[in-house]
Amino acid sequence: xxxxxxxxxxxxxxxxxxxxxxxxxxxxxxxxxxxxxxxxxxxxxxxxxxxxxxxxxxxxxxxxxxxxxxxxxxxxxxxxxxxxxxxxxxxxxxxxxxxxxxxxxxxxxxxxxxxxxxxxxxxxxxxxxxxxxxxxxxxxxxxxxxxxxxxxxxxxxxxxxxxxxxxxxxxxxxxxxxxxxxxxxxxxxxxxxxxxxxxxxxxxxxxxxxxxxxxxxxxxxxxxxxxxxxxxxxxxxxxxxxxxxxxxxxxxxxx
Amino acid sequence: xxxxxxxxxxxxxxxxxxxxxxxxxxxxxxxxxxxxxxxxxxxxxxxxxxxxxxxxxxxxxxxxxxxxxxxxxxxxxxxxxxxxxxxxxxxxxxxxxxxxxxxxxxxxxxxxxxxxxxxxxxxxxxxxxxxxxxxxxxxxxxxxxxxxxxxxxxxxxxxxxxxxxxxxxxxxxxxxxxxxxxxxxxxxxxxxxxxxxxxxxxxxxxxxxxxxxxxxxxxxxxxxxxxxxxxxxxxxxxxxxxxxxxxxxxxxxxxxxxxxxxxxxxxxxxxxxxxxxxxxxxxxxxxxxxxxxxxxxxxxxxxxxxxxxxxxxxxxxxxxxxxxxxxxxxxxxxxxxxxxxxxxxxxxxxxxxxxxxxxxxxxxxxxxxxxxxxxxxxxxxxxxxxxxxxxxxxxxxxxxxxxxxxxxxxxxxxxxxxxxxxxxxxxxxxxxxxxxxxxxxxxxxxxxxxxxxxxxxxxxxxxxxxxxxxxxxxxxxxxxxxxxxxxxxxxxxxxxxxxxxxxxxxxxxxxxxxxxxxxxxxxxxxxxxxxxxxxxxxxxxxxxxxxxxxxxxxxxxxxxxxxx
Numbered sequence: 001x002x003x004x005x006x007x008x009x010x011x012x013x014x015x016x017x018x019x020x021x022x023x024x025x026x027x028x029x030x031x032x033x034x035x036x037x038x039x040x041x042x043x044x045x046x047x048x049x050x051x052x053x054x055x056x057x058x059x060x061x062x063x064x065x066x067x068x069x070x071x072x073x074x075x076x077x078x079x080x081x082x083x084x085x086x087x088x089x090x091x092x093x094x095x096x097x098x099x100x101x102x103x104x105x106x107x108x109x110x111x112x113x114x115x116x117x118x119x120x121x122x123x124x125x126x127x128x129x130x131x132x133x134x135x136x137x138x139x140x141x142x143x144x145x146x147x148x149x150x151x152x153x154x155x156x157x158x159x160x161x162x163x164x165x166x167x168x169x170x171x172x173x174x175x176x177x178x179x180x181x182x183x184x185x186x187x188x189x190x191x192x193x194x195x196x197x198x199x200x201x202x203x204x205x206x207x208x209x210x211x212x213x214x215x216x217x218x219x220x221x222x223x224x225x226x227x228x229x230x231x232x233x234x235x236x237x238x239x240x241x242x243x244x245x246x247x248x249x250x251x252x253x254x255x
Numbered sequence: 256x257x258x259x260x261x262x263x264x265x266x267x268x269x270x271x272x273x274x275x276x277x278x279x280x281x282x283x284x285x286x287x288x289x290x291x292x293x294x295x296x297x298x299x300x301x302x303x304x305x306x307x308x309x310x311x312x313x314x315x316x317x318x319x320x321x322x323x324x325x326x327x328x329x330x331x332x333x334x335x336x337x338x339x340x341x342x343x344x345x346x347x348x349x350x351x352x353x354x355x356x357x358x359x360x361x362x363x364x365x366x367x368x369x370x371x372x373x374x375x376x377x378x379x380x381x382x383x384x385x386x387x388x389x390x391x392x393x394x395x396x397x398x399x400x401x402x403x404x405x406x407x408x409x410x411x412x413x414x415x416x417x418x419x420x421x422x423x424x425x426x427x428x429x430x431x432x433x434x435x436x437x438x439x440x441x442x443x444x445x446x447x448x449x450x451x452x453x454x455x456x457x458x459x460x461x462x463x464x465x466x467x468x469x470x471x472x473x474x475x476x477x478x479x480x481x482x483x484x485x486x487x488x489x490x491x492x493x494x495x496x497x498x499x500x501x502x503x504x505x506x507x508x509x510x511x512x513x514x515x516x517x518x519x520x521x522x523x524x525x526x527x528x529x530x531x532x533x534x535x536x537x538x539x540x541x542x543x544x545x546x547x548x549x550x551x552x553x554x555x556x557x558x559x560x561x562x563x564x565x566x567x568x569x570x571x572x573x574x575x576x577x578x579x580x581x582x583x584x585x586x587x588x589x590x591x592x593x594x595x596x597x598x599x600x601x602x603x604x605x606x607x608x609x610x611x612x613x614x615x616x617x618x619x620x621x622x623x624x625x626x627x628x629x630x631x632x633x634x635x636x637x638x639x640x641x642x643x644x645x646x647x648x649x650x651x652x653x654x655x656x657x658x659x660x661x662x663x664x665x666x667x668x669x670x671x672x673x674x675x676x677x678x679x680x681x682x683x684x685x686x687x688x689x690x691x692x693x694x695x696x697x698x699x700x701x702x703x704x705x706x707x708x709x710x711x712x713x714x715x716x717x718x719x720x721x722x723x724x725x726x727x728x729x730x731x732x733x734x735x736x737x738x739x740x741x742x743x744x745x746x747x748x749x750x751x752x753x754x755x756x757x758x759x760x761x762x763x764x765x766x767x768x769x770x771x772x773x774x775x776x777x778x779x780x781x782x783x784x785x786x787x788x789x790x791x792x793x794x795x796x797x798x799x800x801x802x803x804x805x806x807x808x809x810x811x812x813x814x815x816x817x818x819x
Contacts (some may be wrong), residue, residue: 050524062667
């Protein structure tokens with residue numbers, strides 16, 4: 001028995017050495033191969049990669065560690081479409097909206113990579129199957145902080161536009177232990193800020209409260225209050241906000 | 256069936272009639288569907304004859320039964336010999352139903368009859384596509400004597416005649432050069448007209464028979480159409496890749512197209528099982544230097560060839576037509592006139608060599624660079640190794656023995672990429688980093704670097720290093736194995752008809768124009784007066800009124816006026 005055990009142990013040790021030597025050899029080979037390799041497109045592509053559209057430009061997406069909350073508008077891959085600024089449309093893409101960096105990620109099924117699409121190339125994107133209807137996000141130049149091009153969720157589009165700026169912020173919270181048992185003091189929370197975009201592309205923040213809306217139009221407060229009352233509109237839900245924007249547009253912004 | 260019919264309450268003949276009507280209706284419906292699906296392309300040249308070296312201006316009309324697909328359509332117009340051999344080709348963009356362009360007739364073309372053909376890429380897949388060919392007589396400008404011309408056997412299909420239109424020559428001094436015509440257009444034609452084109456030209460005794468219609472021919476399809484895609488403001492460039500060893504088609508090869516520019520153009524295509532590949536080049540006008548190569552670690556194994564974008568139609572049966580005195584002297588007069596025209600006016604060839612490509616994107620295909628370096632802003636450095644050490648932060652350039660490697664820093668992983676970056680010299684992909692070795696600060700204008708794993712479609716790059724020189728040129732490309740530099744005729748830049756329509760002549764300068772007047776109206780009024788100068792070539796005047804109707808039809812009123 002003793003003999004057998006010792007033999008088994010020595011065989012194990014020999015096997016382990018062999019495996020380790022093989023792994024080390026393979027590592028060395030792969031490193032030297034990588035050094036010599038001039039250009040290595042990793043995955044064999046097929047004609048499925050061909051399109052008459054402008055190809056989607058982007059960068060490899062690297063997720064960040066989020067102790068609590070999410071980096072995305074929705075953690076699930078959404079089926080949707082992307083419209084590039086030249087009008088080319090890509091449909092049936094797997095999309096995620098990274099609300100921390102305000103970037104759009106797509107899962108490239110041909111090369112099996114998650115890619116952050118260059119924002120400069122995107123005009124808008126749509127999530128096809130949301131609970132109620134498709135959701136459209138349009139790139140617009142924001143004149144408030146943070147200035148620049150951002151994706152806005154479009155609620156209403158006319159001369160006036162009612163939009164939501166979705167942004168995930170890291171916020172201080174009471175200490176808690178994350179899934180790795182590490183102590184954390186911040187949360188990632190998705191904030192949905194409503195804005196009315198005026199015809200001159202000036203954005204004004206508005207809260208889903210009647211008072212907040214009335215404050216945007218101080219010289220037409222009385223008239224607007226009357227219109228809202230007539231519409232039985234308390235400006236508390238998305239539907240009411242859309243109706244109220246339409247009312248304002250029809251009464252004050254259409255010549 | 257009899258039992259079924261007899262058991263019905265309707266008398267037999269009525270039922271049979273109903274049945275036949277239903278079948279007839281179904282037939283008409285199906286025929287209607289096929290008719291609307293069939294695309295028709297018509298060509299309206301400004302003349303029926305020319306001297307080699309002349310420019311033929313034309314209008315194209317694309318009818319597909321709807322108005323949805325026509326705007327921005329690309330129409331290919333080719334000039335062929337009667338036996339089907341191709342001579343030249345241009346690609347034009349339609350505005351709406353119609354498009355305009357010009358075709359420079361080669362100087363060396365021998366005297367004879369030629370064919371103009373117009374088509375769209377969609378027609379390539381239409382099994383019963385018909386080509387509406389127009390015939391053109393060309394007189395070689397170096398011929399001193401012409402006694403006969405090759406002449407086709409043809410049956411002309413005439414345009415629908417517009418007999419309601421009246422063209423009246425206004426009174427003036429008989430035989431004088433300024434002439435005036437009034438065209439009276441009835442109200443129904445005014446309402447029906449999408450566009451009206453009026454051309455006044457010298458009547459050609461040899462080819463006047465070609466002016467009132469077209470010769471139909473089926474489009475010959477030798478093999479299944481590849482990418483019968485609707486080209487809109489863009490051009491499909493098709494080709495094939497095959498092995499140098501056994502000539503077999505290579506499947507799955509990555510073919511890349513690049514155009515050197517300040518904002519370089521780049522595209523790729525993966526070859527199919529027949530080795531075919533395509534690029535859809537949009538908004539590219541003029542003749543461009545396209546650089547096509549295979550993205551491979553072992554260049555030179557395969558070769559690339561391009562498909563010529565021509566259509567084939569059956570050859571004409573031809574015979575030699577001997578000319579009578581009048582025909583011969585007319586032809587010879589035209590040739591002499593062409594000689595004197597060049598002598599007095601010099602030869603003004605319309606420039607088609609310029610190239611422009613517009614893109615709506617603000618950054619190159621590799622996106623916004625992570626860093627851009629301008630070496631000229633620094634002290635003079637003799638080579639790229641020095642530049643990379645002193646200026647290009649994040650770029651690792653190493654020379655070991657005869658090997659040169661370049662690696663970029665990856666901001667995504669905070670590490671150095673294992674692979675070579677995608678390298679560009681003036682927008683052209685290069686795979687040997689040695690090409691940069693001798694470049695000092697005096698040669699390099701800008702270096703763009705992308706320190707991320709960058710993707711363009713499905714193609715991934717371990718960073719991008721784009722070097723732009725002060726004097727970009729593509730001459731170095733020709734010496735690199737596996738790289739194809741082709742001068743490709745893209746879309747024809749929009750050019751206005753150079754018909755002066757009024758007197759341009761200075762005193763003592765003879766005028767030998769053959770087309771006197773050409774104008775298009777999109778709003779047609781009841782009466783239009785046209786004024787122009789005739790030329791110093793003696794001959795009758797043809798006034799041609801072409802109406803392109805809203806019902807997608809071409810109507811013509813053709814009248815010859817004696818001009819003694």
